[in-house]
Amino acid sequence: xxxxxDEKRIDEVLSSPILLAERILVSVDEAATFHAECTEVRNQxxxxxxxxxxxxxxxxxxxxxxxxxxAADVSKNLKRSLTLVRKxxxxxxxxxxxxxxxxxxxxxxxxxxxxxIGDMKWLLSIFDYDGGGGGIVLSLPPIASNDPIxxxxxSFVASxxxxxxxxxxxxxxxxxxxxxxxxxxxxxxxxxxxxxPLLKLLNYAYxxxxxxxxxTALFNLANNQERVRLIAxxxxxxxxxxxxxxxxxxxxxxxxxxxxRMAEYDPVVKEGFGRENVIRPLVMRLSFxxxxxxxxxxxxxxxxQSFVQINxxxxxxxxxxxxxxxxxxxSSYSDGSSRGGNHRGERENESPEVKHKLKxxxxxxxxxxxxxxxxxxxMITETKGLLCLAKLIEKEPGELQFNCxxxxxxxxSAAESDAELRQAAFKTNSLAAKAVVNQLLWVVKELxxxxxxxxxxxxxxxxxxxxxxxxxRVIGPLVQRLSHTNQDVATEAAIALGKFACPENFLxxxxxxxxxxxxGVPPLMRLLxxxxxxxxxxxILLCYLAMHAGxxxxxxxARVWMALEGADHAVASQHxxxxxxxxxxxxxxxxYRAEVHPHR
Numbered sequence: 400x401x402x403x404x405d406e407k408r409i410d411e412v413l414s415s416p417i418l419l420a421e422r423i424l425v426s427v428d429e430a431a432t433f434h435a436e437c438t439e440v441r442n443q444x445x446x447x448x449x450x451x452x453x454x455x456x457x458x459x460x461x462x463x464x465x466x467x468x469x470a471a472d473v474s475k476n477l478k479r480s481l482t483l484v485r486k487x488x489x490x491x492x493x494x495x496x497x498x499x500x501x502x503x504x505x506x507x508x509x510x511x512x513x514x515x516i517g518d519m520k521w522l523l524s525i526f527d528y529d530g531g532g533g534g535i536v537l538s539l540p541p542i543a544s545n546d547p548i549x550x551x552x553x554s555f556v557a558s559x560x561x562x563x564x565x566x567x568x569x570x571x572x573x574x575x576x577x578x579x580x581x582x583x584x585x586x587x588x589x590x591x592x593x594x595x596p597l598l599k600l601l602n603y604a605y606x607x608x609x610x611x612x613x614x615t616a617l618f619n620l621a622n623n624q625e626r627v628r629l630i631a632x633x634x635x636x637x638x639x640x641x642x643x644x645x646x647x648x649x650x651x652x653x654x655x656x657x658x659x660r661m662a663e664y665d666p667v668v669k670e671g672f673g674r675e676n677v678i679r680p681l682v683m684r685l686s687f688x689x690x691x692x693x694x695x696x697x698x699x700x701x702x703x704q705s706f707v708q709i710n711x712x713x714x715x716x717x718x719x720x721x722x723x724x725x726x727x728x729x730s731s732y733s734d735g736s737s738r739g740g741n742h743r744g745e746r747e748n749e750s751p752e753v754k755h756k757l758k759x760x761x762x763x764x765x766x767x768x769x770x771x772x773x774x775x776x777x778m779i780t781e782t783k784g785l786l787c788l789a790k791l792i793e794k795e796p797g798e799l800q801f802n803c804x805x806x807x808x809x810x811x812s813a814a815e816s817d818a819e820l821r822q823a824a825f826k827t828n829s830l831a832a833k834a835v836v837n838q839l840l841w842v843v844k845e846l847x848x849x850x851x852x853x854x855x856x857x858x859x860x861x862x863x864x865x866x867x868x869x870x871x872r873v874i875g876p877l878v879q880r881l882s883h884t885n886q887d888v889a890t891e892a893a894i895a896l897g898k899f900a901c902p903e904n905f906l907x908x909x910x911x912x913x914x915x916x917x918x919g920v921p922p923l924m925r926l927l928x929x930x931x932x933x934x935x936x937x938x939i940l941l942c943y944l945a946m947h948a949g950x951x952x953x954x955x956x957a958r959v960w961m962a963l964e965g966a967d968h969a970v971a972s973q974h975x976x977x978x979x980x981x982x983x984x985x986x987x988x989x990x991y992r993a994e995v996h997p998h999r
Contacts, residue, residue: 410458419477420448430487436505443512450519462560465553476511514541525557559596571612578619614653627665643680655760662767673775682784685761762802769809776813780824789834808854811861849885860895868909881922893936900943911947945984960988
């Protein structure tokens with residue numbers, strides 16, 4: 400929001416009111432009437448002129464937004480003053496009649512000039528660091544008397560540009576507080592050029608306090624797409640990646656939160672983070688101390704040997720990634736020394752609470768980055784992020800566990816839509832895939848917490864096309880969840896099983912039979928008596944079972960054909976998908992009944 404090619408240079412902006420002031424001083428000498436009033440105007444204009452010339456001294460380094468606004472207002476008042484003073488020159492009788500000047504006119508002009516003097520004094524006060532002034536000024540210039548927020552933002556941003564470090568930290572903290580209040584304040588901060596100096600302060604690696612203050616202010620600003628795009632356009636993405644690479648953990652927490660919020664609000668910025676390789680430092684931060692200790696099999700079926708194998712692979716890959724990291728153009732993101740010094744030892748000595756908060760923030764950032772993005776999801780799998788997420792689901796209950804599950808849910812959703820990612824990341828012999836599936840099944844079976852079961856069930860459903868027919872251990876827990884007291888869990892289980900039994904799944908015949916073998920028909924029949932969404936999903940799954948395993952006695956005993964015929968006109972009429980599926984399912988069941996019971 401600073402000077403651009405279409406705007407005059409700041410010295411040109413200041414030269415215009417200076418020239419006006421000089422012309423007023425000349426015109427005062429030519430005045431033939433109202434000598435006392437013109438003399439007062441001369442004194443006011445002379446004061447303004449001196450302050451304008453003082454402002455020119457700061458032209459090369461000053462924060463321009465308030466200068467341009469105040470200079471424009473001063474010029475307007477000086478023009479009106481010049482017009483009035485010129486009316487006081489010697490004229491003939493006729494012109495004097497038609498150009499009547501009163502003392503009231505001078506009072507108005509003097510009030511305007513007083514306001515300009517107040518504006519200029521305030522402006523110089525926020526820039527005069529060499530003279531012992533400068534810093535945050537909370538007094539209000541006349542130009543902002545009706546909008547104090549504007550003056551405060553000008554003062555804070557000027558301090559960010561020119562102040563000492565303590566002033567810059569205080570200014571960033573104040574801007575964060577203003578931005579937290581309402582969206583109008585956020586817009587003023589963005590429009591008045593507050594983003595760029597905040598990013599510069601975030602990039603100041605020698606002061607964690609400064610970085611935290613800047614990250615907090617940027618986080619409070621980044622809650623809509625326009626402001627998120629503005630932060631990214633000021634090269635904010637590359638700065639955040641650098642700070643994530645080498646800074647104290649408490650700084651990394653704030654920056655990871657900022658990455659998550661920006662990725663949430665703008666899909667373009669989300670992809671930009673991926674291109675700048677933000678995922679690698681996030682995974683490295685997430686994996687810090689994540690694989691110490693003996694792993695325990697979550698389901699009682701995974702051998703200790705296999706978990707040791709997984710852990711060894713994780714360590715190998717993290718080490719190789721770290722070596723590549725140090726030799727890449729992004730070497731400043733490493734865990735070693737950098738612009739701000741060596742923080743590795745400091746991170747190792749951090750409290751467990753801080754380390755845990757960092758993992759929570761990094762997991763949330765990965766969740767937001769993976770959401771709706773195949774490319775970012777692929778990068779997470781390529782950095783062995785899946786293994787790390789799976790291990791944390793096992794070890795870390797609470798918010799971290801939830802964030803990891805949500806990240807996996809988004810990654811598996813991307814894999815469902817992209818065959819290349821699905822085949823690369825979720826091969827049946829992949830240790831990462833096995834670890835993820837084991838943890839998802841553990842959550843579904845052992846944790847009766849709907850907020851955790853929902854993303855786990857969705858993830859299994861997204862991976863439906865990756866499971867071989869012999870992998871029946873996945874279907875059983877889903878069938879059990881059809882009877883869950885929480886309607887959302889039961890509905891998601893029906894949706895996930897529908898992905899196993901749908902025609903797009905190559906093994907739909909085998910999976911349909913497995914669902915019936917696990918006694919999935921009775922709970923589905925009960926779901927038909929529930930809410931419309933549950934009815935809809937239960938009907939779809941029953942249709943698939945009827946079409947692909949219509950010769951099952953379980954379908955006959957449950958009188959599924961009667962339920963489908965009853966739904967033919969009721970629910971089916973409201974859903975185009977069922978209009979096609981229900982008649983097909985009924986036809987399959989009728990054919991089977993005709994073969995088994997020809998007398999009917």
